[in-house]
Amino acid sequence: MPRVRGLIRLAGVLTCLMIGLVTAPAAHAESGSSYTAYLDLPSVNGDGAGGGGLNPALPLDPDVLRDALDQARGAGIEPRHYATLLHQYWLTVATRNADIDLATWDPALGVAANTRTFTQVYVNYLRLNNAHPDYWWTGLAGLAGGSFASGFFDMGDVASIISVPGVHQLGNAVADLLRGTPSQLLDILPADIANLGTAGERLTAEDLAWYQTRLMIMQKHIFIDQVPMHEAYAADGLAGVEEMYRAGVLDENAILAWRDIASGTQDGLADAALRMTDREQNQIIADQWDATSHGRGTMGRVMTYVSTVAGKAAVPGVRAPGVFAPVTLTAGGMSLRAPLPDFNWADRDTRWNYITHDLLPRYLELCENPAVARAVLAVPFSTMLVNGRLVQRLPDVLADMTKEWQLTT
Numbered sequence: 001m002p003r004v005r006g007l008i009r010l011a012g013v014l015t016c017l018m019i020g021l022v023t024a025p026a027a028h029a030e031s032g033s034s035y036t037a038y039l040d041l042p043s044v045n046g047d048g049a050g051g052g053g054l055n056p057a058l059p060l061d062p063d064v065l066r067d068a069l070d071q072a073r074g075a076g077i078e079p080r081h082y083a084t085l086l087h088q089y090w091l092t093v094a095t096r097n098a099d100i101d102l103a104t105w106d107p108a109l110g111v112a113a114n115t116r117t118f119t120q121v122y123v124n125y126l127r128l129n130n131a132h133p134d135y136w137w138t139g140l141a142g143l144a145g146g147s148f149a150s151g152f153f154d155m156g157d158v159a160s161i162i163s164v165p166g167v168h169q170l171g172n173a174v175a176d177l178l179r180g181t182p183s184q185l186l187d188i189l190p191a192d193i194a195n196l197g198t199a200g201e202r203l204t205a206e207d208l209a210w211y212q213t214r215l216m217i218m219q220k221h222i223f224i225d226q227v228p229m230h231e232a233y234a235a236d237g238l239a240g241v242e243e244m245y246r247a248g249v250l251d252e253n254a255i256l257a258w259r260d261i262a263s264g265t266q267d268g269l270a271d272a273a274l275r276m277t278d279r280e281q282n283q284i285i286a287d288q289w290d291a292t293s294h295g296r297g298t299m300g301r302v303m304t305y306v307s308t309v310a311g312k313a314a315v316p317g318v319r320a321p322g323v324f325a326p327v328t329l330t331a332g333g334m335s336l337r338a339p340l341p342d343f344n345w346a347d348r349d350t351r352w353n354y355i356t357h358d359l360l361p362r363y364l365e366l367c368e369n370p371a372v373a374r375a376v377l378a379v380p381f382s383t384m385l386v387n388g389r390l391v392q393r394l395p396d397v398l399a400d401m402t403k404e405w406q407l408t409t
Helices: 002-036 062-074 079-098 111-131 136-154 164-179 191-202 205-236 238-247 252-263 266-284 286-293 299-310 348-367 370-377 381-387 390-404
Strands: 326-331 334-341 406-408
Touching: 002 062, 062 079, 079 111, 079 205, 079 238, 111 136, 111 205, 111 370, 111 381, 136 205, 136 266, 136 348, 136 370, 136 381, 164 191, 164 299, 191 299, 205 238, 205 252, 205 266, 205 286, 205 299, 238 252, 252 266, 266 286, 266 348, 286 299, 286 348, 299 334, 334 390, 348 370
Parallel strands: none
Antiparallel strands: 326 334, 334 406
């Protein structure tokens, strides 16, 4: 009898082992299925041109993405294989914290559908900086964003606010001034000023709607690139962004910026702000600015130049582009000084020159005085937006153009 009971027990053990062998692969497949489908996915919307996240195969729920991410990590998968999953996770964390609906964030839907989101992006930059004072780049993005957003709304949507008339007024004022300018100077006049005077009056609402869409695409592209890494560092410290670096989401320049921030030194924070600004302007959106300035025939240049004329970041001490680099021409014993910028913000070299020789140095000076910086950065974005509107400044701008357009012979 004992022998029989022993055989029965042995048979039971063998049965359990057999069941385990049969069911173990199925159980592994079930647990793995929530992350294996997300491996090696390309980022097909990283440039911000489309709606939603980076790849339509990925969920938009950060909790679901986190579960899949933890499984991939637990399985020993190399970060490069879950790079887009990792990026999407931090992107959904970023939009959740920014109170932005990623599912409906689609620049192609137009201004009316995106107005709240457009503003909320800059509100969030200031929120990040106020919560993390060592995030110098987000503070700059928030302050410069006031000018950017003001120009966006100045360009007007179909319901709104100024703008084809405002641009026409600016173009007509330039055209009137050009008619009194000698031909020798007109021949060497920057093309953007000549275009504003000759083509500005032909600008249409369709041109402006196209331009606003281009601005919304670039705005989303910057957010997709920059804000997820800021949220990763806020949550997981340097380890969070180092994982993004190992995955290939961040490059050497970006990870050096985060190591600078982790150092906690003033020099490190300043270098990080420079590196992140360089990434934003010269890696993320440089090609998109090129495409925008060459779009819609000459109208791309007209609209980007108007944005340059109107642009002035809410950074104490920063000069408007036309004050930083006014047009000055000399020919045949005659000279012209015009209160207009001799560069277009869409052109990467001259844009970077303005940023590195005026905008960024003034901002870094502000950051060196934390008490003053906190007061400036605590101003509600809605106030910055109103203060930056060209619609309020247009009479003064037109008066200054007439007064400051100085021709000597």
